[in-house]
Amino acid sequence: MDLSFHIKENKPPGTFHQLQLPPIHHLCQNVSISYKLLAVEGLPFRYNENTTGVSVVQRLDREERERYELIAKCTVREGSKEMQVEVPFLVNVLDEDDSAPFLPNGTSTTDAVVEFNRKEGTVLATLTVCDADTTPIFPIESSRKKYTGTISTTDPWISETFRVDHIFHEIYFSPNGSQVRGTLHEYKLMLNKNISVTENRSFQLDVLVNDTEFHGPERSVMLHFNVSILPVSIQFPNVTYQFTVNRNAQRFAHIGKICIENCMKFCGVNITYRLLSPNASCYAVGILQGREDKFGSLYVNDSSVLLRPECKEIQYTVVASDKQSKKHAKTQLTITLEGTIIKKEEDCPECCAVNKHRAECEECGGVGVLTGKCQWRQGSGKGITTNYSTCTPSIRTCPDGTCDVIESKDPSVCPQDCTNGNIIGGHERGAHGIKSGHGICYCFPRQNCYCEKDDIKEPPCDDMC
C-alpha cells in the first residue's frame, strides 16, 4: 500500500497529513506503536512524533522539484518483540502557472521565404517558446486558449494571407539534478491561401505569444518572421519540343510530357497547358493534365490522321498559363510521324489487357499502343507480386501503379492501373487498380480483372466456337 499526497506549489508551510494510531493502541497495555519518516534529510518535510502530524516546512516550487519519495516506517513493540513495516510515502507537487514564457536559444527571429511553394497550408518557418510550467494535453481546448499565438498586424492582407499553428509537447528541465516537466511551444507560420506568382514583397511579421494565465511580468513574447515573397516566372526552358510518333500508334498512346521551368517545384500554382495548331488538317495530338499534375501529357488524340501520307511533320504552339495571374508562356512543339503502316489484325480485342497469353498479346493492337502492337510484360511468377505478367499498350507507363490522366480517359487503356471493379484471384488492391497479382493478370474493361496461374487449363476452343 502506497501513501500518496498532492501539495500545490507555492502554498505556505503547514501540516498536510496525520498518521493515525489504530484504536487497539489504547486497549493493549504492553503494545506500543510509533512512526518515523525516513529519507527526509535535506527535504522540506518534518514528522512530529508527539502529534503524529506530517508537515511541509517551506513553500514548494514544482519547477525545482515535483516529486518526493519518502518512506513511512511503523514500529510495533510488544514486550521484547519488535516489528517494523515500511511503505512508500510519495509527495507530488502540483503545478501552478508561475513561470513566464522564454526563448529556448534566445532566437525570436527567423526567415520565411516563399518561392515555388505558394500553396495554402505550407509551413514557412517555425519558432519555439519554452515554459517551465506544464501544459496538459487533455482537455486540449483549454490549453490552446491558455497559450495564444496571434499575428499582430493591422494589414488585412497579412491577416488574410498568413496564419499561425500552435502545437506543444512536454520537455524536461533538470534544475539541480532532479528532472522536472516543462513545455516546448511551437509556432508555425503558414500560408492561409495560395499566393499569386506575381506577388513580390518583403516585411517583418510579428506573432505575439501570450501565457494568459501567468500573472507576472513578461507574460508574453514577441516572435519575428522576416517574410520575403519572391516572384516566380512562368517560362519554358529555351528549347523547343520534338517528339516522333509511330504511324501505327493508336488513340491514347503516350507521347511525352511538357513542362515549364521548375514546374516540379511549383505548389499551389495552377498552370494549364494548351496546344495551338496552325495546320488544322493534321491535328493528331492532344494534351491533358491531371488534377495534381504539374506537367502536361501529350497523347495521340486522332490516330486516323497518322495514316495520312500528307501529314509528316506537325507543328504546334504550346501555351502554358497561370489562372490566377493570367501570366503565360509559349514554345514550339514538332511531332514527326515515322514507321510504315502495318495491317491491323482481325478479331483482336480493343483492349490489350484482355489478352491472357504472350502470343495473342503481341499479335494484337489495342487502345494506347505506341507502335501498333501490345507489349507482353513477363513477371517473376512468384506468389502475389507487383511484377505480375500482363499484356499492356506500353510497358513504360502501364502498369506502374498510377492511373494517370491519359489512362483514366478510357477504361480500355490500362485497366490494370485504373480498375475499381472486382479483382478476382490472388491480388492486392492499390489506390486504383491492381497493386500486385498472382501469375497473369488480365482484365475485361468495365468488368472483372483476373489474376491467376496459367496452368489452370481451360479446354481450348475448337473450330466450332
Place this chain on the structure above:
Amino acid sequence: LLCRAGGLLALPRDCIAAEKICLMDPACNATYQALENCSLDKTRFLPLSLDARTRCRDAKLDLRSSPLLHCKCHRRMRRQKHCLRIYWTVHSSFTHGYFNLETSPYEDPANEEPWKIDYNKLAALVSGSHLAGDSANPCLKATHFCSLNKKCVHLRTYYASSCTKGAESGGTCDQHKCHKRLRQFFEKVPEDFTKRLLFCPCQDELCGERRRKTIVPECSFQDSIKPNCLLLLDSCIKDHICKSRLADFQQNCQPAGMSPDGCSQHNHAACLQAYMGMIGTAMTPNYVGNSSTEVSLWCTCKNSGNQQEECDQIRSMFISNKCLKNTIQSQMHLSQATLEGQE
C-alpha cells in the same frame, strides 16, 4: 410490488425486465425518471449542486425495494446496450471517483458460458488431418482449431475483413465497425477458441507477431500519434459498453498484493473474460511487442500536467497489473500443456 399470487417472485436479474416492472409502478416510475436526470451523461460531468445530489441520493434510497437496484446484464444478451444504460442510470450518481467505477454491471461470469466445446476432440481432428503439418507455432495451431468451428471461422473473417477494409489501398479503416465486430467475436465465439487464439504461448517473434496482430492493431486502436491516457478514459466513460467493460475489468482483474494469485477476486477466468471484454472499445489493450507477454493500452502520459498520477494509474491498470499478468501466464501454461498433451 413483487408479492403476487401469495408467493414472492424471484427478483428479475436483468435490468430490462426490472425496468419494465418499475415503470408499471407510478412511484417507482417517478423515482426512476428523477434518477435519469442524475445520470452523469446528461450533466456532462458538471458537478451536481448540493440539493441535486441530495435529490439523487434520496431517489436511490427510494429504489431500495425496486428490482432495479440489484439488476445486472449479460455479456451475450440481446439489447445489451439498453440494459447497460439502465444499469448506469441507477448506479451513475454514485460513482465514487472519476476513475473507480464501482461494481461490474455484468452477471457473475461463472454461470455465463452455456456451451463447452470438446476441445480435445477438435485437437484430434486437426492433428489427425494431414493439413496441419507439424507446426510449432501455437498461435497458428489455434487458427487451425478455429477453422473447424463454423462460428469461430465466420466471425473471425467478419472482424478481420472489416478491420482491414479500406486500409489496404492506403485509405483509413472504419474503426467503429471494426470495434463492433471484434466485440461480437469475443462475445459469441466459445472461449475455448478465443482464449487460445489470444493467449497462445509463443517461443519466437514470428509467433509473437501473429499474436500481437490477432486483433488488427492498425485499425482497432493504433493511430499516428499516441493519445494521452486521460483522453482514452474520457472517451470510454462516455460510452456505456466501454464503461461497463472497464468496470468489469477493474472488478475482476483487481490486483491484491498479499494474495498468492495476485488477484483480489481469485478468479482468473473472470479476469480473462473481462480483459477480452475490453477489446473493441476505446480502451482496447494489446501485447506491447512480439517478444513479451506484456499488455498495455495504446496511450502515453506525456503532457498530463497535474493529472500525471491519474494518467499513470490508468496505464498501470494493464502494464503493471500483477493479477492480469498472472492470469495471462496461467492461461498460456494451460494452452501449452494442452498442446503438449496432443503431440
Place this chain on the structure above:
Amino acid sequence: ARRRDSPNCTVRRLMVKVRDLGLGFDSDEIVPFKYCSGSCHRIRSNYDLTLATLLQEKAIKPGPLGHVASHPCCRPTRYEAVSFMNVHNTWQTVEKLSAAECKCIG
C-alpha cells in the same frame, strides 16, 4: 442393380490449406472451403430435355466443357469471404471464396 439417383445439389465442406487454394497467398493457415455439388435433374424443363436430345444426336456441338448446359446448374446463391494471416503476419481477406448456400439455378 437399382441405379440410385445422384445426390441433389448441396453444400459440401472441405478443409484446405490456404496455399492449396491456388490463389498465390502464402499462409500456413487452414480454411474451410465450401462448394456446391449435386444433381439438378429434378427441375429440368422442356428446353433441357430437347437440348439433351439434340446434343446426343449431334445436331448441336457442345463446344468447350460447360459452354452448353442441358440442365440447371448447382451453383452458390450466397458466398462467404475468408480471412487469414499470411506468413508475414499480414491479414488478408479473399472475397466470395466459399459457398454459403447452393441451389439449382438457371
Place this chain on the structure above:
Amino acid sequence: ARRRDSPNCTVRRLMVKVRDLGLGFDSDEIVPFKYCSGSCHRIRSNYDLTLATLLQEKAIKPGPLGHVASHPCCRPTRYEAVSFMNVHNTWQTVEKLSAAECKCIG
C-alpha cells in the same frame, strides 16, 4: 497460333423438325429452337478459381458430369413456347421450349 477467346454466352438458333425434338410429338412442322451457348469466364469469382484448382489437383472429385460447375452457367433467363399442328391437324403447344434470352448466371 494465337488462341482466340471463347465467344461469350449468347442465344443460338437452329431449325428443327418437331419429331427431332425428342418429345414424342408426331408432326411434320419445323420449329426454331433457340439455345444458350458460350463462355462465362468473364464473371468467374474467387470461388470458381479455387474450385477449378481443387478439381485439377483432384482434391475434389467432380462426380457425374455437370455436378460441380467451376464457372457461372450460360442459361436461359427467359423462355418461349412453340405451337404447331400434329399429323392429326390438332394444335399442340410446348411450354418453355426455346430460350428467349441467355445470360451467365450463378
